[in-house]
Amino acid sequence: MKLDTITLPDDLLWINEFEWSPVEQSREHSLTGALLIQEQAKLQGRPIELTGGQNAGWVSRKTVLELHGLTAIPDKVMNLTLPDMRKLNVIFDRSSGSPISASPVLKEAYPDDNSYYYLSLRFITVT
Numbered sequence: 546m547k548l549d550t551i552t553l554p555d556d557l558l559w560i561n562e563f564e565w566s567p568v569e570q571s572r573e574h575s576l577t578g579a580l581l582i583q584e585q586a587k588l589q590g591r592p593i594e595l596t597g598g599q600n601a602g603w604v605s606r607k608t609v610l611e612l613h614g615l616t617a618i619p620d621k622v623m624n625l626t627l628p629d630m631r632k633l634n635v636i637f638d639r640s641s642g643s644p645i646s647a648s649p650v651l652k653e654a655y656p657d658d659n660s661y662y663y664l665s666l667r668f669i670t671v672t
Contacts, residue, residue, distance in 0.1 A: 547626045551611050555628040556601040561594045589671050596665040607658040609647045616644060622671055635668035
């Protein structure tokens with residue numbers, strides 16, 4: 546798996562892959578009491594949350610720092626290539642805080658670039 550030029554572990558799981566509907570729907574009642582329903586296909590905005598949990602998807606501190614550096618760039622469109630070779634254009638999903646969560650696998654007072662971290666990433670698809 547790759548995010549632009551950053552290699553990510555192939556065992557990161559897309560945990561919300563099927564929690565998204567490709568069609569938006571609005572419903573309201575008219576003044577006559579009739580139900581008005583409108584539907585339209587969504588063109589972008591699909592959420593992608595990648596995580597390995599406690600058992601998979603570990604990355605080095607160096608990778609976490611590279612990813613964290615990307616979060617400092619507003620409106621950064623990135624190419625996400627999944628292990629099955631699907632390619633998606635994404636931006637970071639900042640709607641619920643930081644788009645990256647990383648915590649050390651082993652607690653170290655002075656971690657180095659090779660120390661391992663659990664990783665979660667949140668994106669939104671764009672055109």
